[in-house]
Amino acid sequence: MLSCPRCQATIESTTIQCPRCQLLLKAHGHPGMPLHRTEGDEALCATCVYDADDTCNFPQRPDAKTCTLYRSTAVKEELALPQPSIARQVSVWLGNHRGWVGLIGLLLLSLVLVLLR
Ligand code: SF4
Numbered sequence: 001m002l003s004c005p006r007c008q009a010t011i012e013s014t015t016i017q018c019p020r021c022q023l024l025l026k027a028h029g030h031p032g033m034p035l036h037r038t039e040g041d042e043a044l045c046a047t048c049v050y051d052a053d054d055t056c057n058f059p060q061r062p063d064a065k066t067c068t069l070y071r072s073t074a075v076k077e078e079l080a081l082p083q084p085s086i087a088r089q090v091s092v093w094l095g096n097h098r099g100w101v102g103l104i105g106l107l108l109l110s111l112v113l114v115l116l117r
């Protein structure tokens with residue numbers, strides 16, 4: 001169960017406004033549009049992906065205290081896929097280029113046979 005960030009009243013995930021303290025929890029009166037709100041004095045933009053990659057053109061940037069589009073850089077880092085190992089990358093590359101690998105192998109084998117004669 002969720003709770004209001006201001007008064008800790010129990011709320012539903014679709015609650016638009018806190019029934020106890022009247023804090024707005026959703027943007028534009030729409031239950032599916034979360035309104036992200038800063039905790040403390042730091043602006044949301046300081047930890048937002050769209051500020052980090054300089055793609056945000058909202059007028060409240062860089063001092064947004066509330067925002068509908070906020071996306072935490074921490075979440076992005078958590079979702080980032082781990083880099084595959086070099087051995088795995090080579091294995092995938094060889095698997096995708098079997099024809100070329102076979103052709104080069106035949107050429108090298110032919111070269112070795114010619115040199116051994
Ligand atoms: S999307 Fe919102 S929180 Fe993110 S940089 Fe823009 S204004 Fe700031």
Ligand SMILES: [Zn+2]
Pocket residue numbers: 004005006007008009018019020021022023
């Ligand atoms: Zn409240």
